[in-house]
Amino acid sequence: MGKKVTVVGAGFYGSTTAQRLAEYDVFDTVVITDIVEGKPAGLALDLNQSRAIEGFETKVVGVTTGPNGEGYENIEGSDVVVITAGLPRKPGMSRMDLLETNAKIVRQVAENVAKYAPNAVVIVVSNPLDEMTALAQLATQFPKNRVLGQAGMLDTARFSNFVAEALNVPVASVRTLTLGSHGDTMVPVPSKSTVNGKPLRDAMPAEQIEELVVKTRNGGAEVVALLKTGSAYYAPSAAAARMAKAVAEDSGEVMPVCAWVDGEYGISGVYLGVEAAIGAEGVKRVVETDLDADERASLLEAAEAVRAKQGDISSM
Numbered sequence: 001m002g003k004k005v006t007v008v009g010a011g012f013y014g015s016t017t018a019q020r021l022a023e024y025d026v027f028d029t030v031v032i033t034d035i036v037e038g039k040p041a042g043l044a045l046d047l048n049q050s051r052a053i054e055g056f057e058t059k060v061v062g063v064t065t066g067p068n069g070e071g072y073e074n075i076e077g078s079d080v081v082v083i084t085a086g087l088p089r090k091p092g093m094s095r096m097d098l099l100e101t102n103a104k105i106v107r108q109v110a111e112n113v114a115k116y117a118p119n120a121v122v123i124v125v126s127n128p129l130d131e132m133t134a135l136a137q138l139a140t141q142f143p144k145n146r147v148l149g150q151a152g153m154l155d156t157a158r159f160s161n162f163v164a165e166a167l168n169v170p171v172a173s174v175r176t177l178t179l180g181s182h183g184d185t186m187v188p189v190p191s192k193s194t195v196n197g198k199p200l201r202d203a204m205p206a207e208q209i210e211e212l213v214v215k216t217r218n219g220g221a222e223v224v225a226l227l228k229t230g231s232a233y234y235a236p237s238a239a240a241a242r243m244a245k246a247v248a249e250d251s252g253e254v255m256p257v258c259a260w261v262d263g264e265y266g267i268s269g270v271y272l273g274v275e276a277a278i279g280a281e282g283v284k285r286v287v288e289t290d291l292d293a294d295e296r297a298s299l300l301e302a303a304e305a306v307r308a309k310q311g312d313i314s315s316m
Contacts, residue, residue, distance in 0.1 A: 002028025003248050006075040006117065008109050009084035010034035010062070012233040013125065013240075015043050017082055018060060020241035022047055025056035026248050031075055033063045040064060065112075072112040078120045079280075080244045081113050083136060086126035088231040089224050095128040095183050096309070103316035106132045110139035121247045121282040124149045124258075125240050129182040133258045134271045134310040144260035146282040151182030152256025152273045153239035154232075158219040159188055162212045167203060169195060176200070177256060177289070178216065179273045180302030186273070187298040188213040192289055243278060250280040259283045265296065267303045270310060 005027050007018045011034075018032045030047075034040045040062030047060040065071035075081065086102035089095065106126050113122060122140060124133040124147065133149030140147060155178040164171040175194045180187030190209050193200035200209060215222075223232040246253045259276045261267045264286045277284040291299065 004029045004031065004078045005080040005082070005244055005248065006031040006033065006078040006113075006120075007082045007084060008033050008065075008113075009086070009126075010036065010040045010043055011084065011088070012230055013088075013237055014082075014084040016233050016237035017084060017125075017240050017244075018043065019047060020237055021244060022051075022058040022060050023054055023056050024241070024245055025058055026245060027058050029059050029061060031061045031063060031078065033065045033071060033075070035065055035067075037064050069108075069112045069115070072116045075113070076116050078117040080123065080247050081117055081120045082123045082125065082240050082244055083109055083113075083132075084125050084240075085109050086132070089127065089220070091225050091228060093224075095220075096131075098127050099131060099309075100316065102126050102128075102132060103135055103313070106135055107139045107316065110136045114140040114142065120146070121280075122147045123240055123243050123247075125236060127182075128309070130258055130271055130273070130306045131309050131313050135313045135316065137260070137271070138314055143282075144262075145284075147260075148243070148276070148278075148283055149182070149258030149271065150236065150240045150243055151258050152178055152275075153242060154236050155182065155186055155188075155216055155219065155273075156256050157235055157239065159193070159212065159216040162215050163193070163195065163200065163204075166208065166212060167195060177275070179256065179275070179295075179299055181273060181306045182258065184217070185298075185302035185305045186217045187295060187302055188216055189289070189291060189295050191292045191295060246278040247280060247282065252277045252279050252284060254278075254287050257283070259286055261286060261303070264288045265291075265299055265303075267300065270303050270307045272299075272303050272306055 044062030137147040
């Protein structure tokens, strides 16, 4: 039985994620779904016609889904489901502004995933990310390790890019880390960030690091403001696709993700941005990293902020 991945939502984020997953050539099938009649089928047709050029065999299947779960039978047997469905931000909107609208959408998707792909690992990318990840777990009733969210990979990539640009060094020479929430309580971790293996704090002054931290925190809003319609999708889809690949290959690769935290860092009972080893069962384990006192305090603060909002989710 070959590997199968489903991407729910055929907007820019979903379609780009499907393209990356197909081009990896590690899945037999990529299913892309959407509520817009014909759109996923058109994207699938187009992507399949690129196979001879890009040299991959993965088949892409496009499926229109209906309000009562029509079409979802096509996701049956998926090893991974990436949920991108929901409204993107508009300029001036926070991620939290999307809460109620996207909660309805994500709940409906999650219930259909539970029905038709009961063994899948679910990767949530819909905003507000931390809350939607918690909601997807409640709605699927899957074990918590099998539901995770994409945020830390993206925020870390943004941070690394800003550092590389500021220092005019190759991005491959930069290692950064962000934990916490995807939004206002994001916790970049300068103590674990390096340039050519040397501490970031030796490479640039504290004020400049702080500037880049703020830029990272606002990274998505900056893109939204420039695009005017829609939000970022190239970097976010790269992050989600890498997570799905780690699941498919059972790689155990350690990446920053939104995962259920149960005792690590002295924090329990909340979905939070942490580092985790990713494999066939989703989160194999949360990897606790040494933080300095400020970073640890910020992470605890982020956990409480997210916990408060995730508490409202069960009623949505």
